[in-house]
Amino acid sequence: MSIAEARAYNTLSEALEKHTGQTVPANRHWRIDMALKPLMRRNSVPDLQTLAALIEIDADPKLTRACVEAMVNNETSFFRDQPNFALLTGPVLDNIRDLRMDKKRLRIWSAACSTGQEAYSLAIAIAENAEKWRGWTVQILGTDVSASALAQAREGRYSQFEIQRGLPVMQMLRHFEQQGEEWVAKDSIRKMVTFTEHNMLTPVRHFGRFDVILCRNMLMYLSDEKRTHVLESIAPSLEDGGLLMLGAAETVIGQTQKFRASKEFRGFYETSQQQENAQVAKLSLTG
Numbered sequence: 001m002s003i004a005e006a007r008a009y010n011t012l013s014e015a016l017e018k019h020t021g022q023t024v025p026a027n028r029h030w031r032i033d034m035a036l037k038p039l040m041r042r043n044s045v046p047d048l049q050t051l052a053a054l055i056e057i058d059a060d061p062k063l064t065r066a067c068v069e070a071m072v073n074n075e076t077s078f079f080r081d082q083p084n085f086a087l088l089t090g091p092v093l094d095n096i097r098d099l100r101m102d103k104k105r106l107r108i109w110s111a112a113c114s115t116g117q118e119a120y121s122l123a124i125a126i127a128e129n130a131e132k133w134r135g136w137t138v139q140i141l142g143t144d145v146s147a148s149a150l151a152q153a154r155e156g157r158y159s160q161f162e163i164q165r166g167l168p169v170m171q172m173l174r175h176f177e178q179q180g181e182e183w184v185a186k187d188s189i190r191k192m193v194t195f196t197e198h199n200m201l202t203p204v205r206h207f208g209r210f211d212v213i214l215c216r217n218m219l220m221y222l223s224d225e226k227r228t229h230v231l232e233s234i235a236p237s238l239e240d241g242g243l244l245m246l247g248a249a250e251t252v253i254g255q256t257q258k259f260r261a262s263k264e265f266r267g268f269y270e271t272s273q274q275q276e277n278a279q280v281a282k283l284s285l286t287g
């Protein structure tokens with residue numbers, strides 16, 4: 001690789017890190033090339049060095065943004081990490097349901113939701129247990145830094161390839177309708193889900209508090225420092241008794257003191273404050 005090419009990769013990966021916190025190690029720089037080819041063709045940019053020069057001076061903020069969005073890893077699928085997702089939609093939600101019987105309100109935040117499959121998977125799981133959730137207000141908020149991923153999430157429109165990833169055929173037929181080559185979410189699941197743009201590096205907006213926060217497969221691309229920052233900024237958004245769910249390869253351990261592993265649910269985390277409150281309550285009962 002020439003020095004000019006190496007400089008171009010650095011400029012582009014720095015732009016990605018500046019806007020999203022996501023880092024691309026040097027041995028994965030080839031991904032940048034692959035991700036940006038269609039954008040370069042569309043904008044008649046002859047090579048990576050020219051693109052990097054335009055991004056460096058932020059010649060066109062729209063181009064910079066499109067470039068960042070093309071580089072970000074949007075990989076997702078329905079019911080991703082099936083065993084963990086089954087724990088969430090089974091025992092974890094049952095536990096939350098018992099805790100919230102008085103208000104009958106369930107709020108879930110799918111943070112870094114990409115094109116929405118995670119949020120719709122939750123809506124499907126709840127719709128499939130309609131009897132359990134009858135009379136409940138269910139709100140699922142999906143947020144992401146990528147406007148283009150969110151545009152697809154809002155439309156709830158998936159290609160044949162996307163819809164088949166993780167979604168059993170019977171559920172596909174029940175909750176989506178076919179429009180040409182694509183599949184579109186039906187209103188019955190769509191009504192539970194809303195999407196809005198949010199960068200996890202910025203202070204959490206007034207979303208209110210949640211019973212479950214999913215922040216999966218996004219922290220793994222951040223530096224340690226930014227990972228701690230994101231975890232600590234979302235901690236106050238969890239309701240009492242609420243749980244944080246991370247990706248299968250992610251953990252809070254060694255990242256922050258604000259969360260601890262749930263004793264009951266493997267792969268889920270509660271705030272340290274909650275665990276302390278529970279201990280105090282137990283001591284005052286036994287004392």
Ligand SMILES: C[S@@+](CC[C@H](N)C(=O)[O-])C[C@H]1O[C@@H](n2cnc3c(N)ncnc32)[C@H](O)[C@@H]1O
Binds near residue numbers: 217
């Ligand atoms: C690999 S996808 C994971 C999607 C989904 N959570 C899952 O596990 O299937 C990572 C998502 O994180 C989003 N993302 C990256 N950096 C972000 C940031 N700073 N704030 C919000 N979203 C971010 C990306 O746009 C992308 O959609």
